Amino acid sequence: MKSLVVFFLMLAATAQAAKLSEMKPFNYEVLFTNPVCETYKYDRAVITTSGKTLSQKPQDVYCKPADEAKSVVRKNSPQYRIVEWISDKNTKEIFFAYLSFSSKNVSEALCEAAKRDVKITIILDHNPKDHKDNREAESIKKCGANVAVHYRGNEGGLGYAHNKIMMVNPNSSNDVKLIFSSGNMTGGTSINHENWNFITTTTKSFFIQDHLCVFNGMVEAGQAAKTFKAYVKECRTKITVKPEDDIRAYFSPVDKDTFQNLEALAMDSKLVQGMSHRFSGIFLGLIEKLKTAEKNVRFIFDDDIYWSANLKKDVGRNTRFEAFAIMKLITSGFDVRYLETNQNVYQLQHSKFFIFDNKAVFAGAGNLTTSAFSKNYENFYIIKIPSVVSAFSNQYARYWDKMSTRAEDMSRDYVLP
Numbered sequence: 356m357k358s359l360v361v362f363f364l365m366l367a368a369t370a371q372a373a374k375l376s377e378m379k380p381f382n383y384e385v386l387f388t389n390p391v392c393e394t395y396k397y398d399r400a401v402i403t404t405s406g407k408t409l410s411q412k413p414q415d416v417y418c419k420p421a422d423e424a425k426s427v428v429r430k431n432s433p434q435y436r437i438v439e440w441i442s443d444k445n446t447k448e449i450f451f452a453y454l455s456f457s458s459k460n461v462s463e464a465l466c467e468a469a470k471r472d473v474k475i476t477i478i479l480d481h482n483p484k485d486h487k488d489n490r491e492a493e494s495i496k497k498c499g500a501n502v503a504v505h506y507r508g509n510e511g512g513l514g515y516a517h518n519k520i521m522m523v524n525p526n527s528s529n530d531v532k533l534i535f536s537s538g539n540m541t542g543g544t545s546i547n548h549e550n551w552n553f554i555t556t557t558t559k560s561f562f563i564q565d566h567l568c569v570f571n572g573m574v575e576a577g578q579a580a581k582t583f584k585a586y587v588k589e590c591r592t593k594i595t596v597k598p599e600d601d602i603r604a605y606f607s608p609v610d611k612d613t614f615q616n617l618e619a620l621a622m623d624s625k626l627v628q629g630m631s632h633r634f635s636g637i638f639l640g641l642i643e644k645l646k647t648a649e650k651n652v653r654f655i656f657d658d659d660i661y662w663s664a665n666l667k668k669d670v671g672r673n674t675r676f677e678a679f680a681i682m683k684l685i686t687s688g689f690d691v692r693y694l695e696t697n698q699n700v701y702q703l704q705h706s707k708f709f710i711f712d713n714k715a716v717f718a719g720a721g722n723l724t725t726s727a728f729s730k731n732y733e734n735f736y737i738i739k740i741p742s743v744v745s746a747f748s749n750q751y752a753r754y755w756d757k758m759s760t761r762a763e764d765m766s767r768d769y770v771l772p
Contacts, residue, residue, distance in 0.1 A: 375562050375599040376740050380530045382555040385746040386433045387706075388538070389753075390426040390546045392418035395772035405763040412772055413695050416758050418546040418702050426545050427460060433536070433551035434544035438464045440523050440532055440553075450522040450570050452478040452732075454515060455489075456540040462491040469499030477502070478573050480516040481509040491540075507732065511579025513608070514730035518573075519720035525567060531558050533566065535719060535734055537632075537706045547705045548694055548754075550718060550747070552736075561598045565591065569606050573732070580730075584609050601740045607721065607733035614728045616737060617709065617717050621645060624711040628751050629723075630655045632705045635677045636725030642684050651690075655751075655759050656681070657704035658693040662769055671698040685762075692759035699771060713748045715739045 375381065392415050401409040418426075427434040441449065441464040449468065456462070456479055469475055477492050489504075496502045508516030519539060523532035533556070538549035556563060568590035576586035587609045605613040618641055621627050627650055631638075634656065645652050659671035663678035685691050694704035708718035719735035721727030738744065 373597075373599065374601040374740075375556055375560055376601050378557050378560055378599075380555055380557065382553075383740060383743055384436075384553040385743055385750075386431060386436060386551045386553065387750050388426070388433055388543075388545060388547060388549045388551070390415060390418050390422055390548075391429070392416075392422040392426070392546070395419075397770060397772055399770075401766045401768065401770050403764050404767050407764065409766060413758060413760060416548075417695050417697050417772070419697060420542070420546065420700055423542070423545040432545070433538070433549070434458065434460060436551070436553055437461055437521070437534065437540075437544060440521075440534075441465055441468050443523075446473055446523050448474040448476075448524050448526060450476050450520075450525050451540075452516070452518040452520050452570070452573065453539045454480045454517045454519070456491050457542075458540045458544050459491065461540050461544065462495060465495050466498035469495055469502050472499060472501055475499075475502045476570075476574065477504045478507055478516065478518070478577075479504070481506045482515075505574060505577070507573055507577045511581070512730075513580050513583075513732065514726050515732065516573075517720055517727065517731045518569075518734050520566065520570075520734055522566065522570065525558075525563075525570065527558055529557065530555060531563055533563065535736065537708070537718065537720065542702065543705060547703045548696070550706050550708060550750070552718070552743075559596070561594055561596045562602060562604060564594045564596070565598075565604055565606075568594070569609075569734070577732075580608050602736060602738045602743075605719075605735040605737070607728055607731055607735070613735055617735075618644075620711045620715055620717065620737070621650070621709065622648060624650065624714075626651045626653075626712050627709060628653045628748075628755075629709040630704065630706045630751070630754070631723045632657060632672065632703055632707060633677065633722035633724050634660075634681060635723075637728065638723040639680050639684065642689055643687075646684075646687055646689065653690045653692075653755065655692050655694060655704065655754055658695045658760070658765065659698055659703075661693050661762065661765055662698070666769060671696075671701060672703060692755060692761055693765065694754070694758060695760055695765075697771070708747060710744070710747055710751055713744060716744050716747045718747070 396411040521534040536551040572586040576582040659673035662670040696702045716738045721733035
């Protein structure tokens, strides 16, 4: 595998395009899950904190597992595109790294690919420690001889193996397909609220070669933070092309300047819009700095945050401690709305991104926490491609204006349909 990487690094020596969007081939498609769900009505009248009467949860925001089937058959759904890429007759190799994996449709597509002798490398988080619990991944090993499953993270000074990346034909001599996302290969492809980024580009780009360093590092030296960081840093010295200036990947725990670059973009912006699932640590300080600098800051959280604070207990995947800290920021003018998801089935608002003055986007796998930027395996991106920024901005307007709920419009009592 090392020899293949070196070959492609040498092959790329003549590629000097300043922008990934100017290289050929190039296609970048952003797909948001935007699930299509049944109408879920309350069995009684529910009163909001401002005294209004509610009859149902917000349409296509609150969902149940039964809604997945009709959501994923749409040709613009992330899961549809994932399966399409896996099933393409030109797909010869797949690299696959996620925290968790339970999507049966994706599993079935990977199994069929393995039967065609497609080489498949899967990396998942080390927990659960009994790998039999990773049924979907383990079952694919039975579909073909060219399937490898590796477990990383939660050892050797590493936190979670929290990367969310898939590559198709990573060792091609020409074009390669790459997916990065906020979501895992779970309900994250369907009924969670997520963003999925589908990129077709060339192996001659720094962007792809950087990912190859990380992927091979996870396989060959990924059992400990020290060996992984040394592998990636050494591999990067062999990349002979310059990083593209319209998209740049940052990988934790290797890159130590990720947060600083994000913070610089935020402080240089007048309008900062964001979404997050988890939110704590260094990001609480960032919001305080932005408010002190009189920036316009808007954020959308899962309503688990709202209920964790109001009920004074952990709700869904969020904790009361992070909720209390966020509520303190809200009292200082932090403008917040909520997506009312289904805590009973751990349906999540799981997108994690910032938009800066509608000119740049920060997105990726990691939650907005200190650990995500220092200890976990994570992949983050700063994107300045206008069409991509526009896609995020348009979707954010949809979230803010049509799908999210103001605090005063939240129900007074914790009631689920």
